[in-house]
Amino acid sequence: MILPTATLPGEAAVPAECDPQGPRQVARSVRQRGLSAAAASGAEMSEPHGRVAWARHDPSLIGRDDDIAFVRSFVEGTTTSGAALVILGDAGIGKSVLVADAANHAAALGTQVIWAVGVEHDANVSFTGLAQVVSPLLADLDRLEPAHRAALRGALGLDASINANRLAISNAALQLLIRAATARPLLLIVDDMPWLDPISAQILAFCARRVAGHRIGVLATARTGEPTAFDTSGLSTYELAPLSDEASQRLLDSRYPALAARPRQRLLAEAQGNPLALLELPIALSTQGPGPLTAVLPITGRLQQVFAARIGDLPKATRQALLLAVLDGTGDLSVIAEPRRAAADLAPAVNMRLVSVDVAAAKLSFRHTLIRSVIIGCTTGEQLREAHRRLAEHHRRDVHRRAWHLAEASTGPDEATAALLEHVAHINLFRGDSVVAITELLRAADLSPDGGARSARLAEAAYFGAVVTGDLREVPALLDAARRADPEHHGSLAGAVAGAYHLLNEAGDVDSAYRLLAAAIDALPQPRDAHDKTLIEALYTLLMVCFFAGRAEFWATFHATVDRLEPRAPQLISVLAATFGDPAHRALPILDTLDTAIAALRRENSPARIVRTAIAASYLDRIGECREPLWRAVRHGREGGAVTSAIEALSLLANDAYFTGRWDDLAALTAEAIDLCQSHDYTLLRWPSLFLQALVAAARGDDDTAHELTQQLTRWAGPRRAGAIMSYAWHIRALAALSKADFEEAYRCASTVSPVGSLAPHAPNALWLIMEVVEAAARTGRADDARAHVAAAERSHVAELSPRLALTAAGARAMAADDASFAPLFDLALASPGADRWPFDLARIHLAYGERLRRTRSPAAARPQLQAAADLFDQLQARPWAHRAVNELRATGLHRDSPAGGEQVAVLTAQQLQIARLAATGLTNKQIAERLFLSARTVGYHLHQIFPKLGVTSRAGLHEALGRLPGEDGDLTD
16 A cells, blocks of 8 residues: 555654664554544645655555654654754665655644755755755844854855855854754755755755754755765664565556566566666566566666656657756756746656646656656757756856856857856855865866966866865866966966965975965065955965974065065964964064954854964963864864864864873874874874874883884974974974983983074974973083073063963973072972963972972972872873882882882773763764764774773773772763
8 A cells, every 4th residue: 555644643752763672663553553634735845846746646655664654753753852864775766755755744743844955967056955955944044143144145145245164154054943943843854965066965964963952853865875975974874775575566566557477577576676666667668578678787777778768759849848957957947938838848758757847836846866867868969058058048147057057068168158167166165165166167277268267277276175175185186287288377376375285285395385485475466465365375374384394584584475465464364473483482462362363263163264273372372272163173174174174173182182181182183183184195284293192102101102203203304394393303302301311312302492591483392392491401410501591481471471381481490490499489380370280291390399309308398299290190191200200209218109100090081981981881983983073083092092091901891990980880871
């Protein structure tokens, strides 16, 4: 029988996947309770015309009782608690019919239903999928916060002056859905998602992962194994299987009851449980002689042949009308002709059940997406071009559609169309869709009749790819093509930025990157416009070149260019130049400006701006205030956004984790950052993460790892004269030497970064080594050097830059003091506000104080300091430092066993405890990652750290081990 699409009043909203008896039992209980006769036709739905109508009458629902029950149960559950479900299956398996039934059921329950349907020939028109979702909700647009309202208005083209980005638009779309769901539940259906335009797919996937708790359901469909921009990670999936033999027979009987036994058996074997094949292949069977139905083809290929045969029999006018409808993708009859005339032309296709038509609504819909593909396949090149020309004329007021239709109609170079596509690319970049903008620029380059124009467009595509999307893999090929197109005049600023970005990030060639950028900027006419986005991006890239090179002459060019910008340089680039380029000498006057910029990150949606602001804060110990925005940038990158920003955000979070003593978190953060670098060819961006890993290895006594990483840094940075990376290497060596109390080596290494008695200009890493230089100098008898370096720090007002720098500056001053005055200075250092936020620095000051007290024959006074140092070092698992403290304690006459040398102490970070609890419940790494918005690799890394800490070797021992921890009662409920 065919199940009616009706409501189930009073039925419990329990998702089938949560029912211990499974979906089959849920389906059985649904049938036992009976179906009401309430019609869904009066319920409000936003849907493509005909899609639900097909479901009401389509026999494809035969044999789908369990699937219907499962999806309906999912829908019912979303009326009280939001969730997302992706239905996967082969072409023709019944995905669209199943979600249409779900739409009927949701509407009968009082849920608002909104559809977003992917159409192949709309995939290059930005935000078409999002527009389908937002259009029914526009009444709520003005009720959103101004920033969210502006982002959506910019994306939808309602306000051409608004510059949006994907993260802002995603958050705005989510807030609009949440607001709509406060009045009544909402079901968003995303059908044929592989054919959504990419930015809409990414935005809707972003929303789908965040609907929990908001009475919003997201139901999406995709073909199994087919790539899509809709990221399904973290979402539940449901595989729609072929029909059983019994269901296949019932479906065949419903449409072809008189089919003879032999062709019937042959058809059942050929169809392999595919409902569309069962309904359509008999037509081919009736016209084909004995033998297999082109059995060498997969089901999709056989169905395409069936539809092709039927389409070939249609009148010419009908085929032309169908072609226009396919290429347009809007379902608007007016693209064909006046609605009644269009309906007349389409009547033969309606009779063949290829399309449905609603003259009153002036809409049509295709019965199945395969039909659209077949129509294109049955059309000659000239027929396609003529159809595109007609559609370009029809959409003359829609610049995006007109540009693409003109491009598809072109047979050779066409500057007018190329210029229009370039214009559209800039609009889409401004609206936040860089991926489609690059595609449009590349197509514009193909259509460019002039080598110079082609070169400029290719260079600009390379620039967008490098700077905006962060994908370096295609940049060299695009720049090479730009050079070949116009060998004499390929030096555009956009091309120079792309080339320098690639040289810096992939090859680490700071000298070539500097020369390329400096020459391109120098060639610009005066005055230089501070509103020129390409120029400003060039300066951001030049700033990074200057930092990694670490050379004063490079910085001179940068500052001179910034100073000549009119009317004035952007505030963030000025802040970065001071706080990141030369914090010891330039940061103090603009700390208030930096703090204001950090506070504004709460409302910031641009990952690049978030990361750049946090970079400005990095040497001034304010990354902790940027954590939440940085995590937004990481999640954005994980979900298909700017990968460069995600890498940098992870490194910045790891930097914060180092100084705040969360070293296990640092390991997971840097591991993910390095993975992303390797996947996307960001060689340079690996080094900050490897530097932090090496620091922790040195502090924990893992000399082999610290040495190997230092060698990697120097082998790479030396030939490239990358001064910042070499400073990293000297920092690691200095810390490793201090860990072993090799003060002479520590002095040599630390003083290489900046001469003793000064903080070298444009050597920001010198701020991280003040205490190292002073301690090493004091312990090697260089008292004058120690005092000179303290004086240099005081001249630069280092203590005013951040609480941590105040702590280390005070500690250095105490270390440099003579025996008559050191004690009050150490007491003052230890009393620094918030000193416990920086456990490694604090522990080192305790240790230095205790060592000094013991050497001045005050063992009783030394013991509390040494005990505090040993405890902090144990928590950090800084074994060589803990041993130093324990040895000093013994010298005072107090014996203490260091956990670093004996049994491991079970000290879990908050995130590790959360992961351990989830793993103890039996969740896999992937499931834990999805729940905590981490990568599975990160979860695995944490478990690798957790097992030895808890003294277990597998998940099986976690439950008992966790129960032994202080404050844990064995209840692992999340």
